[in-house]
Amino acid sequence: MKKRLKGTWRAFVILFIVGTLLIQSGCGFKDIDKRIFVLSIGVDHTDNEEKPYRVILKLSVPSGSLKESGAEYTYLIKESESISTAIRLLKTETDKELDFGHAKVILFGEEILHHDYREIMDFFLRRRDIQTVSWVGVGKPSAEDVLTAEPNSEMAGSHALFNYFDQNGVESQLIVTTYLFDFRRRVLEKGIDPILPILIAKENNKRIDLNKSIVVNDKNEVLTLNEKQTAIYNLLTNNIERLDIRVHNEDVNFTVAIDTANVGYQLITEQKKKPIIEMDVEMIGIIQEADMITNPEKLRAYSNATSKTVKKDVLETLTQFQKNEMDPIGFGVRYKATRLPNNKRNQEWQSLYPEVEFKINVNATLKSTGVIE
Amino acid sequence: MSRYFYYLVFVNMIANVVASVPKILLLEKTEGAILSMVLALPLGLVLCYIVAKFFNRFPGKGLPEIMKKYLPRWFTFPIIILIAFGWFMAGMITLITYSFLLKRFLTPDMPLVWITAIFLLFISYGILMKTSSVLYTVEFVLVCCLPVIFIIIIKAYTTAEMEWDFVKESMMYVYRLPTFSALAASTYLLLGGFNLIIFNRFFTKRKQKITLLQILFLGIVAFGSLFTTYFVPIGLNGFEGVETISYPWITTSDALRLELGIIERVLFVFLILYLAVSFLSLLIHWHVSLELFRSVIQIKRLKWKEKNLVPYIIIGVFWIISLQLTKYLTEHQLTIYTSYFFDGLLISFIAMVGLFWFILRRAKA
Amino acid sequence: MPLKGKKQVNVDEAIVGILEELKLTGDVVHKPLRMDDKEIELLYIKTVVDGDQLHQLIIKPFFELGHLHHVASYLNSLPNQQEVQSQEQILLDLTKGSVLVKLNKDLLLFDVKKVNTNTVRETSVEPTILGPQYALSEDLATNINLIRQRYHKPSLTVEMHEVGSKTNQSLAVIYDQNVVKEGVLKEVNSRISELDQDIVQSTTQLQRFMNNRTRSLLPTMMATERTDRIVYNLAGGKVILLVDGSPSTVIAPAVFFDFMTSMEDNYGLYWVTKFSKFLRYLGLFACLILPGLYVAATSFNPEVFRVELALSIAGSRIGVPYPSFVEVLFMLIIMELLTEASIRLPKAVTGTATTVGGLILGTAATEAALASNIMIIIVAAVAISTFVIPINEMSYAIRVIRYILLLFASIAGLAGLALALIGILMYMTNKDSFGEPYFKIYFNQKRAETGDNPS
Known part of the structure; x- marks a missing residue:
C-alpha cells in the first residue's frame, strides 16, 4: 500500500513538471x-x-x-x-x-x-x-x-x-x-x-x-x-594586407599588387620643437599590370617609384585629416599611451595636432614582374 | 600537490573573470588598479602556499575536524559558522551575478526567480554529493571548458580589433598608488586554494608537498588571468569607454566574431562556458559551506526514513535567502556589495592564517 | 565421498524417501543391475541424463568387472563423482542430471548431465569485424571452458554459488586472484549472498538484482557475450559473473568509459582507433543534446546560430502546428517505436519495417507539415548516433537521458540544456560501481588512479 502511494506521488510530480512545461507560455518560449x-x-x-x-x-x-x-x-x-x-x-x-x-x-x-x-x-x-x-x-x-x-x-x-x-x-x-x-x-x-x-x-x-x-x-x-583616401586609411591602420596601387612614372605606368604591408609610426614631441609623426611603411608586392614590357632588372627602380607614389598619397591624406581636425588613425591615443597621465593630455594633444609635421618613409619592395615580364 | 588542488584554484580564477572582479578593477583604472594587481599576485600566492602547507600537515582532515581536535568547542562553533557563512556569500554572489547575466543576455523573457530556481535545483543535488564526486565533476567540466576558454582568449589577443594603444594608455597609470578594494578583488582570484578547508578531506596522501615550481606555475597562470581580465576589455572597448559597461567581459566577448565557427558570436559560447564554470564555482563554495554547517549543526532527532534532515533544511534556507536576495538586489548594488565582500574577505583570510598558526602551535604542544 | 551407511541410518530408507519425492515425475528411472552376486541400484531422471555416457561410464563397466569391490573401486575413482551430503542435495543434483548409485550400503552420485545448450554461438549483440567471432554458449561448463581456453593462468579462480531459491541455478564468479581488487570481490560476494530472488534466468538479470537501489538509470555492471572482452577485463582485475543457461556474462565493476570501448579498439591501428573513439563520443554527445538543442535554438535563442540557419529553420517550420518540443517529442517517440519494433520483429521483417517507417514516415511528416525538414535530419542523426555506443545497456540509458535534457531545454532554453548536462554529469560522478567511481577522468596510469587513495 505504501509503495503504491509512493508511486502515485511520483506520477504526480511528473505530471506537475509536464504541466508547468505546457502552461509556461510566458517564459521566453517562442517558436x-x-x-x-x-x-x-x-x-x-x-x-x-x-x-x-x-x-x-x-x-x-x-x-x-x-x-x-x-x-x-x-x-x-x-x-x-x-x-x-x-x-x-x-x-x-x-x-x-x-x-x-x-x-x-x-x-x-x-x-x-x-x-x-x-x-x-x-x-x-x-x-x-x-x-x-x-x-x-x-x-x-x-x-x-x-x-x-x-x-x-x-x-x-x-x-x-x-x-x-x-x-x-x-x-x-x-x-x-x-x-x-x-x-x-x-x-x-x-x-x-x-x-x-x-x-x-x-x-x-x-x-x-x-x-x-x-x-x-x-x-x-x-x-x-574618396576611394584613394579610404585605401590609404586602410593601409595605415593595418586593416588590409593586400592593395593595388597605380604608379605613374616618367616612362612607365603600372599597377602594383601589394600582398604584405606593415605600417608603424612614432610620435616625437620635444620641447620648443614642432611635434613630428614619423611613419614607416613597409610593402612587398608584385607588378600586376603595366602599359609596356617590364624589365626585371629595373625592379628596384620600379620599387622606388612605387614608394614615392605611396609617400605622396599618404602625406596628402594625413594632411587632409590634420586640416579638418580629424583623427581616425588614433594619433591622440598614441600620444596618451606614451606619456604618463596628467589629466590634461587631451587638451595638450588638441593644441599639438594642428602643428604636427609628418615624416613618411615608404619602403616598397617589388619581388616580381608577375607571370610575364 | 594533487591536480585536484589546481582545479580548486583555477575555478576561482576563471569564474571571477566574468563576475564583478573586472568591473571593480576597471572602476579603479585611473587610480591604482595595475599596482593593486601587481601586489595581489605575491600576496595571493603566499596565502595559497600557506593554506596548502597547513593542510598538508593534516592529510584527510578538513578544518572542522582539525579545530575540534585542537580548539575548545565554544571557540570552534562561532568561527566555523562565520566561515561557512562567508563561503555561502561567495557562492551567492556568483549565483546572483550569473542569474542577472542570463536574464540579460540569454533568456531575457524568463522571470529572474525562475532562472535562479533552475540553478538552485541542480546545485542542491550537487552540493549534497560526496566530496570526491564534486571534484570529479569539477575536473570533467574544466577539462571540457578550458581549451575553449583558451581559444577565446587567444582569439581576443589576436583579433585585428584589439587596439594595443588603449592598453598602453591604461598602463600609463601604473604609478598610481594601489587601492584596497582593487587589491582585495584581484587577490580574490587566487584564493581558490582556501576551499581546502573541506576538500582536504579528499587529499588523504601524506606526501603532497607544494613546491616552489608549482607556486611558480600558479603564479604564471594567475598573472595571465589577471592581465587578461583587466587589459583585454580595455583593448577592445577603449580606455575611456570601458568603465560605463555593466559586464565588461560579456561585452568584450561580443566584440569577437568567429567568422567560420558553428556559433558565430563568441558571446554565446562564452556565456555557456561561463555558465558551466560559474556553476562549478558555486558548487565548490556551497559544498564547503554546507559541509561546514553540517559539521557544527547536528540534530540527531531530526530524522525521516533514516535520513538526517539537517542538510536538507540548510539547503532550504539557502533557497529562501537566494531567491529573496535575487528579487531584492539591483545590478549596481550587487557590484558594490561584492566589492565590500571582497574587502572583508581579504582581511578575514589573513585572520584565518593567524588561526592556522594558532592551531599549529596547539598541535605541536 | 560416498554417504556411509553408519551416518545415515538406512540407505534404503533414503532411496525410498527420494522416490517418494519424485513419485509424480514420470521420467524417473529406478533400476537395479544384477549379475552373479554383483548388485547395484541406479536412480536417475531419464530426461536430464546422458544415456550414452551413463552406459559407457557405469553400466558397461559393471558387467565387465569381475567382482563387486572392483566395481566399487572403479566407481569411486571416476572423475565425475559428486559429493553426497544430504537427501535434499541428492534430490537437487538428480534434477540437474546426476545419477545415484547404491552400492552395498553406500550412495554414490555421478554427474552425467546431458547438455543440449553447449553450442557456441556467433556474436550477435556486439559484433566486430576483427577479433573472435564466437561468443558464449548457454551452458556454464562450456562457458568456463571457453574462458579458460583464453586465459591460461593458474591464478584464475572460479567460485561456484547457487542463486534463485526456486530454480537453483549455478552462478560462477570468475576472477584472477592476483589482480582482482579485494574490495570489489568482497562487495560482489556479499551482494550475491544478499540476493533474494525466486528465479534468476539470465546473467543480465543479476545486473538489476545486484544493484542495491530499486531504481537506477545507468548500468553499473557490464553485460557482454564476447570472450575477448571477458578476458580483457579479467586481466584488468575485474570480476566476471556467469549464470548457467545464459549466453552472456556480467562484468563488475564497470565504469562509464568501459561502456564506450569496443573491443575493436584493441585490434585496430592507433590513429584509426583514436578516430573511431572520437566518433563514438561525438555520437554520444550528438544523440544526447541534438533534440534539446533544436528546441533551445528554435524557441529560445534563435540568435545563437548563424542567420542563414535561423532563416532556414524558420522557413521549414512554416505550417507546423505544434510548438517545437511537441514536434521533437513526436518524432523522437516514433523513432523509438521503430527501434523497439525492429528489435522485436522477426529478422526477415525488420528491414521492411524500418524502411517503411523511417523513409516514408519522415517524408510524409514533412509533407504534411507535422515536422520540419531540419527536425527529420536531427531525428535521423540522433537515431544513428544512438547505435554508435557499443554496449546496449548504455545506449538504452542514453535514450532515456535524452528526454531529460529535452525537458530542461524546453523549460529554460540553452541555459537549461547546459545545466541539465552538468546535472547528468553530477549524477554520474556521484554514482559508483562496487566502490569504483563511475565517472572520473583517468590521467595517470589506470592502476595508480584506481588505488585506494585517489588523491
Whole structure:
C-alpha cells in the first residue's frame, strides 16, 4: 500500500513538471516561426522637429523552400521621436515578434551624424539583443534607399549587405568595416575619431556602391574620404594586407599588387620643437599590370617609384585629416599611451595636432614582374 | 600537490573573470588598479602556499575536524559558522551575478526567480554529493571548458580589433598608488586554494608537498588571468569607454566574431562556458559551506526514513535567502556589495592564517 | 565421498524417501543391475541424463568387472563423482542430471548431465569485424571452458554459488586472484549472498538484482557475450559473473568509459582507433543534446546560430502546428517505436519495417507539415548516433537521458540544456560501481588512479 502511494506521488510530480512545461507560455518560449528576423536597421533624420527619426527595418520573410523561391524581404518604416518608440510602434504592425538577434547591419543617414548620433548609438548598445559586432555604415542618399536596394547578386537567404562587410564575401582595400563596438569606443575616446563606410544606392536601387568612407570628429563635423583616401586609411591602420596601387612614372605606368604591408609610426614631441609623426611603411608586392614590357632588372627602380607614389598619397591624406581636425588613425591615443597621465593630455594633444609635421618613409619592395615580364 | 588542488584554484580564477572582479578593477583604472594587481599576485600566492602547507600537515582532515581536535568547542562553533557563512556569500554572489547575466543576455523573457530556481535545483543535488564526486565533476567540466576558454582568449589577443594603444594608455597609470578594494578583488582570484578547508578531506596522501615550481606555475597562470581580465576589455572597448559597461567581459566577448565557427558570436559560447564554470564555482563554495554547517549543526532527532534532515533544511534556507536576495538586489548594488565582500574577505583570510598558526602551535604542544 | 551407511541410518530408507519425492515425475528411472552376486541400484531422471555416457561410464563397466569391490573401486575413482551430503542435495543434483548409485550400503552420485545448450554461438549483440567471432554458449561448463581456453593462468579462480531459491541455478564468479581488487570481490560476494530472488534466468538479470537501489538509470555492471572482452577485463582485475543457461556474462565493476570501448579498439591501428573513439563520443554527445538543442535554438535563442540557419529553420517550420518540443517529442517517440519494433520483429521483417517507417514516415511528416525538414535530419542523426555506443545497456540509458535534457531545454532554453548536462554529469560522478567511481577522468596510469587513495 505504501509503495503504491509512493508511486502515485511520483506520477504526480511528473505530471506537475509536464504541466508547468505546457502552461509556461510566458517564459521566453517562442517558436522560431512566431518570430520575424530583423536583418538590418536604418535610421534617417527627418527635418520634422517633432519626429526627428525615421527608422527602417529590413525583415526577412521565411519561405518554405529557400532555394526555389529566393529571398523575400519586407520593410517596416516609422517616424518617431526616438528609436525605441518607433520600434514599439512597428511591433504592432507585424503579426510576429520582432527579433533583433540577427540585425547585423546598422545604417545611418548622413544627416544623423550632424545631429546627436550618440543617443542613437546608445540605443543600439543598450539593447542586449543587438550584437556589438554588427556593422555600422552611412547610407546615401538615405539609409532607407540603401536598405531597400536589392542588388541583383543578392541570393536567397544571404543578405547582400552582410556579404559586403563580411571579409569572406568581399575583400577590398576600398571597404572600411566598422563594428558597433569599434564605433562606440572611437566616439567615447578622445584622440581617435570614428570612421564609417558610405554605402551609395545607385541605378534605381539595383546596385550598392561601397568605396568611400566618412570621418566624424568630436564637433560633429564630417569629412568624406574618396576611394584613394579610404585605401590609404586602410593601409595605415593595418586593416588590409593586400592593395593595388597605380604608379605613374616618367616612362612607365603600372599597377602594383601589394600582398604584405606593415605600417608603424612614432610620435616625437620635444620641447620648443614642432611635434613630428614619423611613419614607416613597409610593402612587398608584385607588378600586376603595366602599359609596356617590364624589365626585371629595373625592379628596384620600379620599387622606388612605387614608394614615392605611396609617400605622396599618404602625406596628402594625413594632411587632409590634420586640416579638418580629424583623427581616425588614433594619433591622440598614441600620444596618451606614451606619456604618463596628467589629466590634461587631451587638451595638450588638441593644441599639438594642428602643428604636427609628418615624416613618411615608404619602403616598397617589388619581388616580381608577375607571370610575364 | 594533487591536480585536484589546481582545479580548486583555477575555478576561482576563471569564474571571477566574468563576475564583478573586472568591473571593480576597471572602476579603479585611473587610480591604482595595475599596482593593486601587481601586489595581489605575491600576496595571493603566499596565502595559497600557506593554506596548502597547513593542510598538508593534516592529510584527510578538513578544518572542522582539525579545530575540534585542537580548539575548545565554544571557540570552534562561532568561527566555523562565520566561515561557512562567508563561503555561502561567495557562492551567492556568483549565483546572483550569473542569474542577472542570463536574464540579460540569454533568456531575457524568463522571470529572474525562475532562472535562479533552475540553478538552485541542480546545485542542491550537487552540493549534497560526496566530496570526491564534486571534484570529479569539477575536473570533467574544466577539462571540457578550458581549451575553449583558451581559444577565446587567444582569439581576443589576436583579433585585428584589439587596439594595443588603449592598453598602453591604461598602463600609463601604473604609478598610481594601489587601492584596497582593487587589491582585495584581484587577490580574490587566487584564493581558490582556501576551499581546502573541506576538500582536504579528499587529499588523504601524506606526501603532497607544494613546491616552489608549482607556486611558480600558479603564479604564471594567475598573472595571465589577471592581465587578461583587466587589459583585454580595455583593448577592445577603449580606455575611456570601458568603465560605463555593466559586464565588461560579456561585452568584450561580443566584440569577437568567429567568422567560420558553428556559433558565430563568441558571446554565446562564452556565456555557456561561463555558465558551466560559474556553476562549478558555486558548487565548490556551497559544498564547503554546507559541509561546514553540517559539521557544527547536528540534530540527531531530526530524522525521516533514516535520513538526517539537517542538510536538507540548510539547503532550504539557502533557497529562501537566494531567491529573496535575487528579487531584492539591483545590478549596481550587487557590484558594490561584492566589492565590500571582497574587502572583508581579504582581511578575514589573513585572520584565518593567524588561526592556522594558532592551531599549529596547539598541535605541536 | 560416498554417504556411509553408519551416518545415515538406512540407505534404503533414503532411496525410498527420494522416490517418494519424485513419485509424480514420470521420467524417473529406478533400476537395479544384477549379475552373479554383483548388485547395484541406479536412480536417475531419464530426461536430464546422458544415456550414452551413463552406459559407457557405469553400466558397461559393471558387467565387465569381475567382482563387486572392483566395481566399487572403479566407481569411486571416476572423475565425475559428486559429493553426497544430504537427501535434499541428492534430490537437487538428480534434477540437474546426476545419477545415484547404491552400492552395498553406500550412495554414490555421478554427474552425467546431458547438455543440449553447449553450442557456441556467433556474436550477435556486439559484433566486430576483427577479433573472435564466437561468443558464449548457454551452458556454464562450456562457458568456463571457453574462458579458460583464453586465459591460461593458474591464478584464475572460479567460485561456484547457487542463486534463485526456486530454480537453483549455478552462478560462477570468475576472477584472477592476483589482480582482482579485494574490495570489489568482497562487495560482489556479499551482494550475491544478499540476493533474494525466486528465479534468476539470465546473467543480465543479476545486473538489476545486484544493484542495491530499486531504481537506477545507468548500468553499473557490464553485460557482454564476447570472450575477448571477458578476458580483457579479467586481466584488468575485474570480476566476471556467469549464470548457467545464459549466453552472456556480467562484468563488475564497470565504469562509464568501459561502456564506450569496443573491443575493436584493441585490434585496430592507433590513429584509426583514436578516430573511431572520437566518433563514438561525438555520437554520444550528438544523440544526447541534438533534440534539446533544436528546441533551445528554435524557441529560445534563435540568435545563437548563424542567420542563414535561423532563416532556414524558420522557413521549414512554416505550417507546423505544434510548438517545437511537441514536434521533437513526436518524432523522437516514433523513432523509438521503430527501434523497439525492429528489435522485436522477426529478422526477415525488420528491414521492411524500418524502411517503411523511417523513409516514408519522415517524408510524409514533412509533407504534411507535422515536422520540419531540419527536425527529420536531427531525428535521423540522433537515431544513428544512438547505435554508435557499443554496449546496449548504455545506449538504452542514453535514450532515456535524452528526454531529460529535452525537458530542461524546453523549460529554460540553452541555459537549461547546459545545466541539465552538468546535472547528468553530477549524477554520474556521484554514482559508483562496487566502490569504483563511475565517472572520473583517468590521467595517470589506470592502476595508480584506481588505488585506494585517489588523491
